[in-house]
Amino acid sequence: xxxxxxxxxxxxxxxxxxxxxxxxxxxxxxxxxxxxxxxxxxxxxxxxxxxxxxxxxxxxxxxxxxxxxxxxxxxxxxxxxxxxxxxxxxxxxxxxxxxxxxxxxxxxxxxxxxxxxxxxxxxxxxxxxxxxxxxxxxxxxxxxxxxxxxxxxxxxxxxxxxxxxxxxxxxxxxxxxxxxxxxxxxxxxxxxxxxxxxxxxxxxxxxxxxxxxxxxxxxxxxxxxxxxxxxxxxxxxxxxxxxxxxxxxxxxxxxxxxxxxxxxxxxxxxxxxxxxxxxxxxxxxxxxxxxxxxxxxxxxxxxxxxxxxxxxxxxxxxxxxxxxxxxxxxxxxxxxxxxxxxxxxxxxxxxxx
Numbered sequence: 001x002x003x004x005x006x007x008x009x010x011x012x013x014x015x016x017x018x019x020x021x022x023x024x025x026x027x028x029x030x031x032x033x034x035x036x037x038x039x040x041x042x043x044x045x046x047x048x049x050x051x052x053x054x055x056x057x058x059x060x061x062x063x064x065x066x067x068x069x070x071x072x073x074x075x076x077x078x079x080x081x082x083x084x085x086x087x088x089x090x091x092x093x094x095x096x097x098x099x100x101x102x103x104x105x106x107x108x109x110x111x112x113x114x115x116x117x118x119x120x121x122x123x124x125x126x127x128x129x130x131x132x133x134x135x136x137x138x139x140x141x142x143x144x145x146x147x148x149x150x151x152x153x154x155x156x157x158x159x160x161x162x163x164x165x166x167x168x169x170x171x172x173x174x175x176x177x178x179x180x181x182x183x184x185x186x187x188x189x190x191x192x193x194x195x196x197x198x199x200x201x202x203x204x205x206x207x208x209x210x211x212x213x214x215x216x217x218x219x220x221x222x223x224x225x226x227x228x229x230x231x232x233x234x235x236x237x238x239x240x241x242x243x244x245x246x247x248x249x250x251x252x253x254x255x256x257x258x259x260x261x262x263x264x265x266x267x268x269x270x271x272x273x274x275x276x277x278x279x280x281x282x283x284x285x286x287x288x289x290x291x292x293x294x295x296x297x298x299x300x301x302x303x304x305x306x307x308x309x310x311x312x313x314x315x316x317x318x319x320x321x322x323x324x325x326x327x328x329x330x331x332x333x334x335x336x337x338x339x340x341x342x343x344x345x346x347x348x349x350x351x352x353x
Contacts, residue, residue, distance in 0.1 A: 012319040013051045016329045017044045027336035032315070033202055033308035054312040056194070060140055061088065067309070068096070070132065070139035071198060071301035073294045074147065074168045076114055076160065079103050080294035081132070083139060084255070084302040086309065093306045094256040097135060100281060100295055103128060103167075114163060121163075125170045129178060138191070142175050143198035143301055144168055172197070200297065203304045207234055209344055228293050235296040236277060237350035238303075239265055251342065252349055255303065311339060 017025060025043040029036045034050035037043040061067040066087035073080045083097040104114050107127040114120055132142070147168050172195055179191040208230050241252040243265050257265065261280075268279040277292040277299075318332050 009055060009316050009319060010048065010051055013315075014044070014048060016319060016332055017047055020329075020333065024333045024336070027333060027340060028315075030206070031308070031311040031336045031339045033206065033304060035199070035202070050308075051312065053196075054309060055316075057141065057309055058313055058316065060192070061086065061309070064140070065089075067141070068137050068139045069141045069143065069302050069305050070097075071143040071145075071298050071305065072171075073145045073298040073301070074164055074171065075294060076104060076163050076167060077102050078291065078294045079128070080298040082295075082298045082302045083135075084306055085137070086306050090256070091310070092254065092256045093303065094258065095261050095299075096137075096258060098261070098281065098295065098299065100278070106131075116159065116162065116166075121166060121170060125167065125174055128171065129174045139193055141194045141196060141305070143196045143305060144172055145200050145203075145297060145301060146197040198301045198305070200301075203297070203301050204231065206304050206307070206343070207231065207300055207347070209347055231300060232277070232292045232296045234347070234350050235292075235299050236275070238299075239277075239280070240269055240275075241350075243269065252346065254346075311335075 017028070020028070020040075022040050022043070025040060025047065026036055028034075029043060029047055029050075032047070032050050032054060035046040037046050057067060066085055068083060068085045070081055070083040078100065079102070080100045081097075082095065082099075084093045085096050086093045103124055104112065107124050108114070114124060132139075145168075147165050175193075175195045179193060179195075182189070182191045204227055208227055238252075238254050241250070242255045243257070243262060245253045246256075247253075264280050264282060268275040271279070276290065277295045278290040281295070314335060315332055318335065
């Protein structure tokens with residue numbers, strides 16, 4: 001796709017947003033994973049920024065026939081990642097890999113604990129980076145869940161929290177510098193992936209519509225736990241429904257699986273009705289504690305970016321017609337509203353019964 005055609009689509013997105021109402025801009029931001037600004041002007045800016053990035057991914061997907069995304073939920077004791085593939089000729093993404101690791105047990109042979117030592121942290125993250133490239137295909141995009149901003153001068157910040165923040169920063173740097181360094185080598189193979197921080201709030205908002213009450217004080221803790229439990233339940237339902245409704249074109253079938261992953265999921269479903277995500281992974285010694293929230297979040301980050309790409313493709317198709325009018329722009333916002341209603345339906349389906 002030419003640069004002029006790319007800029008044309010982005011210009012059409014901007015034209016679509018120019019006379020849109022604030023609520024329409026909010027719904028557009030929602031379906032493409034853009035930040036939601038406080039004013040219409042800021043909303044339009046965030047939409048343009050996200051569309052520019054999604055357009056790059058869309059072009060790469062067209063050139064290659066598909067796109068692969070690896071999403072990580074960073075943690076030293078509980079590091080999780082999932083890899084998904086979206087092909088041009090298939091509307092459903094396919095889960096290629098899904099792992100949970102205790103990084104200390106995986107990469108420190110003597111099972112020592114990671115200290116706040118730059119040499120140790122550097123070596124561990126180097127080993128982790130190389131491990132992420134071991135299985136083909138190499139991702140076109142790496143995402144790392146963004147950690148909450150913290151005041152590092154506070155004496156109440158615990159060492160494990162510091163380690164996770166440091167891990168996120170160095171891992172992001174390693175991945176970016178790997179592609180920069182590799183591509184400078186003459187006559188060498190080139191890497192063409194992108195590294196992106198993935199906002200956990202945006203991911204959660206896409207899949208888990210908030211309850212009506214606004215939590216205050218101690219209620220906020222209950223709300224956070226509710227959100228975590230809901231995300232785990234959602235992923236378990238997405239996984240099981242996608243297997244049980246395979247090939248039925250049911251709206252609850254959101255993901256496909258490779259043969260090995262389908263077998264693992266069917267085995268977990270056959271053993272007990274209330275299975276854990278950890279049961280699917282057939283845990284190894286270096287897999288860390290058997291907890292599901294990290295696995296659920298890495299899965300949903302991958303699936304969110306897949307969804308945002310697909311939604312953007314639909315919007316680009318609506319905008320890329322031969323003529324452009326307010327009527328056609330209205331179709332874009334109708335698509336956004338319909339998508340939001342579809343997600344609400346899915347959430348109700350997944351969280352009942």
